Amino acid sequence: MSPIMQAALTILIGVGGCVGYFYLSNQFLDRVLYPAKGQNAGRNINRANAIRPWLFLFPAIFALTLYLAYPVFETLRLSLTDRSLGGAFVGLDNYTQMAHDPKFWEALRNNFLWLLIVPAASTAFGLLAAQLTDRISWGNIAKSLIFMPMAISFVGAAVIFKLVYDARPEDVAQIGILNAVYLQLGGDSPITWLTVPFWNNIFLIIVLIWIQTGFAMVILSAALRGIPEETIEAAIVDGANPFQIFFKIKVPQIAGTIVVVWTTITIVVLKVFDIVFAMTNGQWETQVLANYMYDKLFRANDWGVGSAAAMVIMILVLPILVWNVYNARREMR
């Protein structure tokens, strides 16, 4: 069977399954469970209408509960057991073992470095770009160009930046931009940028900033446009200079959006895996937690410690989750 036929069939089965579910479940409700005839017709119609909304919601709730709840508890269970002992309960042994691993602390330290730099830099650059693109006529073109990295996947970006940071032995053709610039500026031999400890972290972080700035920009520029003109006019009349207008009038009014962008990028950073995995795979002191976990699970085949690392990531995410839900609830009520 040709791939196109297969694709069409897969899609047909999936979509047909969905439509079939909604149709059949409704038929079942109306015809079999609470038929709208006989003695209890009125009551049955009411009952059917009370249940019908859940038919809309059920597949999503069911699927996502499965997707969320099962893995979280399973990971927790795995982190407290040892697979080599046949899954025996070992308490916190995996966690202590992890705490004695210097690689874990390196990953944790790097994660905090990412958390510190990426959201701040992306939001700042995004805000700057949003403010500037709104002021000029071809701003929209600039905006789409700046947004472009966002559509490229993390792996794609990693691959592109591999070419940027690429280094070859001295006597072979260089293809990396950074080395080309470095040699032009009088450097004597090409540097393998990704193996220089500490700074290689920064080089990886730049990749994510490169991607996330576009996101920050589009969200913030929408917010900037929502600012009432009157406030800015009033500031101009009062004799404020552009910097004062920006920092004292505009930024406070979009503070909410800035926080949203900041947290969204923070969440992305906590998930970061692809970039490190594809570029250095955590060598040369660039390990991050997600990659550490992957290493433990699938290279060292140590499910206990790997799951423990996953739990650490989850604990790091938890405050953001709670804070977000709390905030959103307050806003909505």
Add this chain to the structure above:
Amino acid sequence: MSDQIFKDSESDRKFRPVWYFSRALVYGVLLLWTIVCLFPIFWTATTAFKTAPDVMQGNILPWVDFQPAWLGWRSLGLSPDTIGNESTVRAEFLKRFWNSTIIAVSASLLAVILGSCAAYGLSRFSFKFGFMRNSDISFFFLSQLILPPVVLALPFLVLYKSLDLLDTRIGLILLYTLTVLPIVIWIMRDQFSSIPTELEEAALVDGLSIWGAFTTIVMPIALPGMVAAFILSLVLTWNEYFFAALLTSSNSTTLPVMVASQTGSQGISWWSMAALSFAAILPLIVIGIILERYIIKGMAAGAVK
């Protein structure tokens, strides 16, 4: 020509240079940042067409500094002179490309259908489930966006092994549907909330069922939101790497996995690496340019609020 009646006063004139200066600054900064954003992509694209001496001399502009060559594309079997021949690399590439397309399209479609229904339910009926009400259920969906996928990795591996779904397209489609479902629900909930309920009430009075009202009245109005949700899901699932690397091995591997593993191997020559990288990001750049409007719309709605 009559004389100009109103003249700028001396003190006003000095604002002109300031204005020009600030303009120049704005343009300069934006230009710089645009170059930063585009140059790596440009570099990848041109390197894919370079020969060794061009690379050595740091030639930048095609046709001006160097003549584009098909070196890298030949090794992929995608250059004009090899396109008619059999090529295992190209067959591999196309297979991965197809896998990615099938998986991304089916997962996005499923997510949009299920997500739209759930979002419609959430915006039109009031639910009560223990202590959970409508907004709590929405946050339950939203919270899934925050959870890092790595946390879910191992249980899914175990589950898929026992269900025999490892290295199947169906397995990835199901998983991707779940990963994008929250964001689809969130986008569609916004969309449905903006449609006045009177429209459907009128339809109900005229004798349509709830489903009839949904499919004939609400769906057409909500279509832009659905398209935005679909395209955003498409981009997200097409780009997904982690689960694809984890749950597939040979049969249903997607393009990002192939690109990452190919460019990661030490032996690969730089020209095929550049060509492969460029071929992999090209569809996304095209989608990014054409459908940017929708992606931005989806992201704006999906940003955690």
